[in-house]
Amino acid sequence: MIVNSVAETPDEWTAMLEIKSLSKTFGAGVAAYHALRSVDVTVEDGEFFTLLGPSGCGKTTLLRLIAGFEQPTGGQLVLDGQDIAAIPPSRRPVNTVFQSYALFPHMTVAQNVAFGLEARGTPARDVAARVEEVLQLVQMDHLRDRKSAALSGGQQQRVALARALAPRPRILLLDEPLSALDLKLRKEMQAELKRLQREMGLTFIFVTHDQDEALTMSDRIAVMEGGRLQQVAAPRDLYDHPANRFVAGFIGETNLLPGEAGNGQLRLAGLAPAPIAEAGAESGAVTVMIRPEHVVVGQEAANAVHTSGRVDELIFFGTDTHVKLSLPGGGSLTARTQNSLHSGTHLTEGQTVPLSLPYEALRILPDEAAHAV
Template sequence: MTSPDIAVAVDRVIKRYGSVTALHGVSLDIRENEFFTLLGPSGCGKTTLLRAIAGFEDVTEGRILLKGQDLTGLPPHKRPVNTVFQQYALFPHMTVTENVMFGLLRKGWSRPEAERRVRDVLHLVQLSDFAARKPGQMSGGQQQRVALARALAPRPEVLLLDEPLSALDLKLRQAVRMELKALQRETGIAFIFVTHDQEEALTMSDRIAVMSAGRVQQVGSPREIYEAPVNRFVADFIGETNLLDVAVQSISAGQANVLLPGNHPFTCPAAAVVEPGAGHLSVRPERISLCPEDQGHLRATVTGHTYLGTDIQLHVVLVDGETMSVRLQNAETTLVPDTGSVIGLKLETGAARLLAD
């Protein structure tokens, strides 16, 4: 029995294609009125899972429940979910109104009822003035909103979005992200969004499930995923991080005592129980500050820097030969050390994290 606030429960789902296993016992709870993102590289299983929820793929083992109802064996057209695909698949010979109304009439809505609903959803996605246009007369962002209106028109209990922003240019993609999030709040239904773009996931999601090789690596809020990754894959995939080889001395009550390169003792949070010996420390480039070489946690030599507009990325090499990057805010007061100079690096308290493999 699922909790009443759970919109979709994925229960130990396995999906096999012959000898290839695409999903390895995936379990997830997606809450009502939540923007939930499945994030991972190509081939990680995120789209397979989305298609299984939609009913386009049968699961080999396990169950998918929608508000407590087992969807096993239920065809896509009988599931109270709708999908917005990467390719919007709008009918080019139909107007916006006709595109949005088409599915409603196929579901048996009366024409007057369908017309009222189309007016409502076009107002919701801010396309009321485009009702008589055809897709070829609209921009990519406007077509994307038509696809959203068509998916929302039948009042689905869950909306599935399979990388719907990937065809848009950067500026438009950034604008539509905010529109999507606002639309999710206004409709009050669960959105399940698939993407490989970390920035999209971090800016839009209430919670994120990071996937790799058909398994869920971590589920949490954007801040939790970014600030407290549980393993090397999540730390490396989400944003940019430095992964340092360290010697683990001991772990107690979630805190690890390690030796940094150069044998500097350091205490930091531990993502998991790691046996004493070799370990890996994750620290984000923006959580490192510069200091005199004899006052830092690490001693490094500057090998160069890259101008990034909002930031300046400093490239350094440590005493043991490991390379690191440091992000400095681009400001008039920022002093960028010269290439070849020796500096100290200070790690912010709580910013470094010992990871499991």
């Protein structure tokens, strides 16, 4: 049983963007709104870094501060050793892809991509070469002469991406750029964005509220709530070892059960005790997490807490089935069972089945969200 874990940064990455005690307050006095509260984090060179959290958590405000569209109330934004907080957006080596693609409908694909380069005074020959290069990169060179108004949503997204990449920014900021796409196209574009980021070796800072999107694409994820960072970690570490109850509940589905810890043991309500492996584990009342896919249904597994549950509801999801269960001492949990042709577990609503909660899948969580990472 593990309480938490810290993700390691790959040795080949070097510090690129250092965000130091960054704060942003809108308004003053009793009407003041603290959108960001002393945020500290480093985004590494060549990293796909995601800001994830619910609406109003501060992720878009942080992105706008990096872009220069807002000015910080306090703290520093240090890019390659230089504080860029006072540098205007047009002079920062960053570019942004917005949720609304903001293309010029009367212009062709090539003209839209060239617009920013021409505004910077780039020579015409260099503009043409760079436009061709980035359109090939996003696989839109065959539509270079089509008006942007005649493009599909996915094609417009690619053009907006090409336009942002054309000036060769050091950092590309992406503000929920896939939210307007349908599910199938969104999945395709997730893979496409990750491919582009890897091929170019460019630093991406991506904002989303979609946890699946973040887990699929990111090297590291910063989970935000209330203007603070709750945890920064690699996707698997974040999912398997959340820092607190908020992160556990926001990332993926989970079961949160009350328990008591002490004397090297963990006791869930009405169940046999489980060993606590970690030194310094919390004592007293605790919250215990177990993911639905780790609950073993229909058998007593080794090295596990054993109980039973009444099947209240079966929800079919294609590849798996979610099983809603009532526990004997009160409370409930959800299990996830994989559907296959050779599955030996056939459940029906109303039946009582054995349940096993493997020791290694149990996590003790602090109840309160962190004030800062």
